[in-house]
Amino acid sequence: MAAASGTNDLSSEMELDAFRRLFPLRFHERHLLESIRPDGRPLGRARDTSLSFGAVASANGSALAKIGCTTMLAAIKLEVMTPTVEAPDEGCIAIDFHMPPICSPLIRPGKPAEVAPVISKQLSDTILRQESGMIDLKELCLVSGKAAWMAYLDIYCLDADGALFDAALLSAVAAFSHLQIPVVSLNDDGRIVLVSEENGGSMKEKEPVNKEKIKLKMSSQPFSLTCILHKNYILADPTSEEESIMETYLTVVLDTNYQLASLNKPGGPGLASTSSIQDCIVLARKRVKELQQILGEAISDMEVD
Amino acid sequence: MTYCNRAACYLAVLKTGAVNSSSGSAYAEFGNTKVIVSVFGPRESKKAMMYSNAGRLNCNVSYTTFASPVRGQTPETKNISAMLHRALEGAIILKSFPKTTVDVFALVLESGGSIMLYDMVAAVSVSCIGKNLLIDPVSEEESHQDGALTITCMPSRNEVTQMTVTGEWSTTKINEAMQLCLDACSKLGKVMRSCLKEAASAPQD
Numbered sequence: 001m002a003a004a005s006g007t008n009d010l011s012s013e014m015e016l017d018a019f020r021r022l023f024p025l026r027f028h029e030r031h032l033l034e035s036i037r038p039d040g041r042p043l044g045r046a047r048d049t050s051l052s053f054g055a056v057a058s059a060n061g062s063a064l065a066k067i068g069c070t071t072m073l074a075a076i077k078l079e080v081m082t083p084t085v086e087a088p089d090e091g092c093i094a095i096d097f098h099m100p101p102i103c104s105p106l107i108r109p110g111k112p113a114e115v116a117p118v119i120s121k122q123l124s125d126t127i128l129r130q131e132s133g134m135i136d137l138k139e140l141c142l143v144s145g146k147a148a149w150m151a152y153l154d155i156y157c158l159d160a161d162g163a164l165f166d167a168a169l170l171s172a173v174a175a176f177s178h179l180q181i182p183v184v185s186l187n188d189d190g191r192i193v194l195v196s197e198e199n200g201g202s203m204k205e206k207e208p209v210n211k212e213k214i215k216l217k218m219s220s221q222p223f224s225l226t227c228i229l230h231k232n233y234i235l236a237d238p239t240s241e242e243e244s245i246m247e248t249y250l251t252v253v254l255d256t257n258y259q260l261a262s263l264n265k266p267g268g269p270g271l272a273s274t275s276s277i278q279d280c281i282v283l284a285r286k287r288v289k290e291l292q293q294i295l296g297e298a299i300s301d302m303e304v305d
Numbered sequence: 306m307t308y309c310n311r312a313a314c315y316l317a318v319l320k321t322g323a324v325n326s327s328s329g330s331a332y333a334e335f336g337n338t339k340v341i342v343s344v345f346g347p348r349e350s351k352k353a354m355m356y357s358n359a360g361r362l363n364c365n366v367s368y369t370t371f372a373s374p375v376r377g378q379t380p381e382t383k384n385i386s387a388m389l390h391r392a393l394e395g396a397i398i399l400k401s402f403p404k405t406t407v408d409v410f411a412l413v414l415e416s417g418g419s420i421m422l423y424d425m426v427a428a429v430s431v432s433c434i435g436k437n438l439l440i441d442p443v444s445e446e447e448s449h450q451d452g453a454l455t456i457t458c459m460p461s462r463n464e465v466t467q468m469t470v471t472g473e474w475s476t477t478k479i480n481e482a483m484q485l486c487l488d489a490c491s492k493l494g495k496v497m498r499s500c501l502k503e504a505a506s507a508p509q510d
Contacts, residue, residue, distance in 0.1 A: 056371055056414065056415055057415065058337075058371060058415060059371050069325040077371055100367055100369075100412045101365060102324060102343040102410045103326070103343075105327065105345045109367070152371075156369055158341060159326060
């Protein structure tokens with residue numbers, strides 16, 4: 001009770017800010033009591049999300065995703081490689097997540113962020129799932145046993161303000177939606193060459209290997225929502241401040257058909273009950289619908305331009 | 306190959322406040338070159354260093370893996386970090402924040418030629434190819450240059466903080482190039498000034 005009466009006395013902004021810094025947990029719990037968060041959101045709502053394509057002109061596909069202040073830039077570059085003997089008609093996707101020092105005051109050059117490789121692995125697991133994965137690696141094949149695409153997906157965190165995995169996954173899915181596979185053909189030496197638009201006419205006698213495969217087919221697109229579990233409260237799409245104060249969180253990944261693709265609760269001091277997990281999945285379902293709409297709108301905007 | 310007589314700079318796009326979690330930040334675009342810079346501090350020095358009355362300036366420049374046309378071929382970053390440090394050193398009043406460090410981190414999102422450095426310090430480079438002087442060369446032009454000149458200056462004070470000359474130059478050419486650089490620097494300075502003014506006059510959220 002002392003905490004509650006204490007906050008009422010804090011009238012000026014200066015004192016409020018001091019209270020927020022000195023007693024962050026009390027500050028947040030006081031908000032939770034009123035079912036609101038310091039940034040004015042209800043507990044279950046995610047921050048404003050936006051997507052744009054083609055930020056990196058030199059890449060084959062790129063996208064910039066923003067969830068609140070968290071900003072992710074994903075770019076895909078394609079290279080021709082020789083497929084492995086085990087999978088002669090499959091391409092390959094390499095996913096890397098980077099947190100350069102510009103994105104957060106906690107990261108300094110030469111000392112990489114601990115979460116970066118964790119998120120990198122989570123992204124690979126989600127995108128490259130066996131069988132029902134988002135991309136059929138056979139789509140990346142050019143000439144069976146001879147040539148296939150190697151897709152390098154690099155995601156850079158430009159501004160870290162919580163829910164990093166959600167933003168990174170969104171930017172990755174969007175970058176694959178934007179990806180344009182260049183038209184290539186086999187030359188006389190049996191090597192793959194690019195058919196550029198200028199000399200397309202002169203190379204007409206050489207049949208392009210992949211005339212129709214300009215866009216990559218995606219069987220299912222994963223989207224995610226991270227929620228903080230704190231006491232009986234569930235906070236969707238946390239900011240970095242909330243993540244640093246309340247350390248138990250749960251990430252739900254659903255595919256296009258709202259099927260559960262992954263559920264991750266990486267430890268933390270709190271335990272998740274069955275009902276809270278179910279509540280998180282309900283919130284994630286709502287959020288995935290929202291994200292699908294945002295992605296759809298961004299794609300139709302791009303096609304108009 | 307297009308060796309046009311491009312005596313004008315690329316359109317410069319500048320936006321402040323690109324990264325929310327930093328103390329100050331900016332996004333800059335010069336043609337195809339896109340850079341984000343975050344400034345953190347003044348804050349406690351991470352490295353245990355000796356006591357110093359003047360503040361420290363720490364600069365770091367890194368490239369994304371897709372910054373260059375061929376993946377993974379990123380240029381030498383130590384050199385450019387040091388250049389950024391030297392360029393900013395003269396402009397920052399280090400005495401005003403004793404014992405602490407200001408970190409300036411830059412991430413090159415996409416590199417389309419010469420890298421520009423700023424913070425009210427304008428930098429412009431000129432390439433010399435045969436008899437032609439090219440201002441703000443693209444990487445293709447840079448690979449064919451006979452000589453290069455980079456001038457960093459503070460336009461409002463008309464002070465040159467840094468000048469780098471490489472390659473073959475005749476005296477007349479170098480005079481001409483320096484003048485060209487200084488003119489471009491003052492123009493760039495104006496762009497930067499108006500951008501900062503806009504940001505400062507915009508209502509704070």
